[in-house]
Every structure is written in C-alpha cells, then in structure tokens.
Amino acid sequence: FYYNHGYADFQVVSAVGELDEATNKYTVTITVQEGDRYNFGDISVESTIPEVDSKALESVVETHKGDVYNAKDVEDSIVALTEKVAGSGYAFAQVTPRGDRNFENHTISVVYTIDQGTKAYVERIEIRGNDRTRDYVIRREFDVSEGDAFNQVLIQRAKKRLEALDYFDKVEISTVPGSAPDQVVLVVDVVEKSTGEFSIGAGYSTGGDTPGPSVEGSITERNFLGRGQYIKLSAGGGRHSRDYAISFTEPYFLGRRIAAGFDIYKSTREYNHYDTDVTGGTIRFGLPITDSISTQLAYNISQEKYSIADGCVDANGNYDPSRCTISPAILAGVAESPWVKSSVSLGLVYNTIDDMKNPHEGLY
Known part of the structure; x- marks a missing residue:
C-alpha cells in the first residue's frame, strides 16, 4: 500500500504480540516508518538492442514525471515495454528499471533499460x-x-x-x-478448491400485494464439469408468486477470450385483481480490450402477459365491474397483452482488483 502511494522508503520496524490473560486475546502492535513521500522525476527508456527505438517506447511507459511514486505503475510499465518489444520480434528482451533518488527534491527518476537477455x-x-x-x-x-x-x-x-x-x-x-x-x-x-455453492432461504411478508410465506433456493457452479463454465439455477416462490431462472456463461467462446452466455427467466405474480406472467431471456457477450478493461454487449427480450383474476370475471370470462374494481391502466394492459419488450445494452468495465473475494488493491 505504502509503495503505491509514494512512500518508497517505507519499512516495518517491528511487530510485537502481547497476550491479555483476562480476555485470552492477543494485541499486535506494528511499528512502521513511512519515510518521505516521493514523486516521479525524469522518466526515460534506454536500449542496448540497436534496432529498438527507445525514444518511441516512452509513450508505452505508465509512469510520468510529477506523479506520485507508485511501484505498481513501474511494474505495469515493465510489462508494457516487454510486450511491445517482444511484439517487434525481440522475444528474449528483458526490461530492468533503475531508480535514482533525489533526497532534496523527494523525487525518483526511473530509467528502463532493455537488454537482449538469454535465449530460452x-x-x-x-x-x-x-x-x-x-x-x-x-x-x-x-x-x-x-x-x-x-x-x-x-x-x-x-x-x-x-x-x-x-x-x-x-x-x-x-x-x-x-x-x-x-x-x-x-x-x-x-x-x-470447491467452486460450487448452494443456498436456500425462507421468509414471510405481511404487506404488499403478495403477502404470505416464501422460499427460494439456488445452485451455482463456477467451474462446471471442470470446463471453466459458469452455471446457476435458481427458483423461488410463495403463495402468490413463482420465480425461475437459469444462467450460463462460457468464458472462452469459440476458443477465443470472448465470454458468451445467456439468462432465461420466468416470473408469475397473483395480485388482488389481476395476474402477471413475465418470460424473458438475455444473450451476453464480453470482449476484453486490455487485461483491466472489457466491453459487454447484451440483448434482452421479454414477454409480459396480464390477465384478470378469476374472481373478477363473469361466467363468460369477461371483466365484471360489480365483482371488483380494476384501474383503467390495468384493463388497457390486459387488452393489449401480451407485451413484448427488447433492448440492447453496451457497457464498459474497468477492473484492476487483485482479488475479487479478498481485495488488497485496485479499482472496479
């Protein structure tokens, strides 16, 4: 953390644990020395390979003069330079950073040196x-x-x-x-490790349009059959509701680093005077732009059906106002049912989290 926020001289001085016999718990005291905070000084690239234009590679570097010193940016620059040079035909190139501290100005100048390296x-x-x-x-x-x-x-x-x-x-x-x-x-x-999850829950609602008990459950497998595929089945319902859903994702569609998947769902509700039935699905694609940036495209289509509750219709199945009162909007929805809706969405995801379950650094 400190190395990524300018404290290049940070060090842990000591760590002492003391047992409190009264509570049978340990108190751990960690003493640190932050040191001064540094900014980046001059940034340059040098190459011992004659054919490599070191000046042109400076645009690839992710460290910039004046920015707060960040060790991760230095590591990312090494990766970016290595890939750029390797893509130019120098697969054995090695990038080594050299940092020169200026203790008076609190700056660190970095020189990235590119060498041919040993062939292997x-x-x-x-x-x-x-x-x-x-x-x-x-x-x-x-x-x-x-x-x-x-x-x-x-x-x-x-x-x-x-x-x-x-x-x-x-x-x-x-x-x-x-x-x-x-x-x-x-x-x-x-x-x-285990990649499957099973959950079940129950509840009771005393308000709203669908009161009463409810139960729901789901089964999730993140590495289905050892193929790296994601699948989730879920179902739930109560006295007046039912919900079903299935999701599937193939992270390497057609053998490429393109995620493709689908979601299918069905939901029914029984309200006081009318019922709803929604069935739909989504097709999803995810394409990585870089290791931290990806784009997601999704198409969703659903069908919504509205019907009048049995207690509000006559023997011929027609709405009977004497039995119950339904708003004009609901009646119009029933008359024009079913409704078909579709939409296309495009999103951009930026993710530099190092560990999604136990993150230490990064942004999402």
Missing part, C-alpha cells in the same frame, strides 16, 4: 494437481505455448489470471531444465 524456449508445460479442472482451462490462460520463447513477464501474468479464476487455493509456477540448454519446462502446480 518453453519445451513443454506440465500441469499438476488439477484432479477436476481440465488441462486446457489452465493452458488457455497462458500467452505462451510450447515452443514459444520463454518470457517471465508473461508467465507472471498467467499466474495472476489463474488466481483470478478463483478455482484454486494455490497456484505456483516454476521452471526446471529441459532436454537442451536453451529449453525450459514450465511446471504449474495448483490446489483445487
């Missing part, structure tokens, strides 16, 4: 510990494949993606020597 290739990727999750669910989170150039930045990115799936308690990626000096084997060790 990924001979194979071994996955261990995935008793339920399919191999391809793990492999598709890697931007490197067997035979590609080894790139530590891309390996760390894959590790973060695997952790973000929330299928595993632990993800570790290590390397062992391959069959040749320029070959390495990636070993991915995972510890799977």
Whole structure:
C-alpha cells in the first residue's frame, strides 16, 4: 500500500504480540516508518538492442514525471515495454528499471533499460494437481505455448489470471531444465478448491400485494464439469408468486477470450385483481480490450402477459365491474397483452482488483 502511494522508503520496524490473560486475546502492535513521500522525476527508456527505438517506447511507459511514486505503475510499465518489444520480434528482451533518488527534491527518476537477455524456449508445460479442472482451462490462460520463447513477464501474468479464476487455493509456477540448454519446462502446480455453492432461504411478508410465506433456493457452479463454465439455477416462490431462472456463461467462446452466455427467466405474480406472467431471456457477450478493461454487449427480450383474476370475471370470462374494481391502466394492459419488450445494452468495465473475494488493491 505504502509503495503505491509514494512512500518508497517505507519499512516495518517491528511487530510485537502481547497476550491479555483476562480476555485470552492477543494485541499486535506494528511499528512502521513511512519515510518521505516521493514523486516521479525524469522518466526515460534506454536500449542496448540497436534496432529498438527507445525514444518511441516512452509513450508505452505508465509512469510520468510529477506523479506520485507508485511501484505498481513501474511494474505495469515493465510489462508494457516487454510486450511491445517482444511484439517487434525481440522475444528474449528483458526490461530492468533503475531508480535514482533525489533526497532534496523527494523525487525518483526511473530509467528502463532493455537488454537482449538469454535465449530460452518453453519445451513443454506440465500441469499438476488439477484432479477436476481440465488441462486446457489452465493452458488457455497462458500467452505462451510450447515452443514459444520463454518470457517471465508473461508467465507472471498467467499466474495472476489463474488466481483470478478463483478455482484454486494455490497456484505456483516454476521452471526446471529441459532436454537442451536453451529449453525450459514450465511446471504449474495448483490446489483445487470447491467452486460450487448452494443456498436456500425462507421468509414471510405481511404487506404488499403478495403477502404470505416464501422460499427460494439456488445452485451455482463456477467451474462446471471442470470446463471453466459458469452455471446457476435458481427458483423461488410463495403463495402468490413463482420465480425461475437459469444462467450460463462460457468464458472462452469459440476458443477465443470472448465470454458468451445467456439468462432465461420466468416470473408469475397473483395480485388482488389481476395476474402477471413475465418470460424473458438475455444473450451476453464480453470482449476484453486490455487485461483491466472489457466491453459487454447484451440483448434482452421479454414477454409480459396480464390477465384478470378469476374472481373478477363473469361466467363468460369477461371483466365484471360489480365483482371488483380494476384501474383503467390495468384493463388497457390486459387488452393489449401480451407485451413484448427488447433492448440492447453496451457497457464498459474497468477492473484492476487483485482479488475479487479478498481485495488488497485496485479499482472496479
């Protein structure tokens, strides 16, 4: 936290735990030394590779002169530079940052140095510990494949993606020597955890148009059949209501990093003088723009039916005003029923949360 808010000299001085025998609880006292707050000074890129235009790469850097020092921005700049240079044909390039402190002005100038690096290739990727999750669910989170150039930045990115799936308690990626000096084997060790959820609830309403007891339940599986698919079934109802819904999401539609899914729902309500029946569905697509920005497109269509309650109609099924009073708006809705509604929505999602269940940093 401190490193990302300008305190580059921050350190924990001590941590002491004391037991309160009266309450049988520990009090932990952590002493920290913040140090001075720094801003970024001059930012530059240098390259020992003659063909790489270091000046042109400065636009890729996410650290800027005058901004508050942020260690995460430095890490993001290393990733961005590595990807840019690798995309230009230098797969073995390594980016190393060098920070020069100015203690008087409280600034840190950063120089990103690009070197060729030692050539190494990924001979194979071994996955261990995935008793339920399919191999391809793990492999598709890697931007490197067997035979590609080894790139530590891309390996760390894959590790973060695997952790973000929330299928595993632990993800570790290590390397062992391959069959040749320029070959390495990636070993991915995972510890799977439960990805299914079941919930049930009950309640009682004494007010509104649909009073009485109600019950609802749902079953959710975030890694359906070990294929990384999301599915949720839910149902609920009471004396005067019924609700059913099903949701499904395929995170890699047609083998690409495009999420596709659908929702189907049905809801019925019995009010004092009329009933409603709503059936609908949604088709969803999600396309990542960057690792933190994605766009979502959805199409929704629903049909709404209105009908007069049995106690308000005569023997021929026609509305009888002498039995109950219904507003003109409801009568018009019944006459024009069913109603069909459709809509298209487009959204943009920005997410830099490091852990959705136990976040430490980021924005959403």
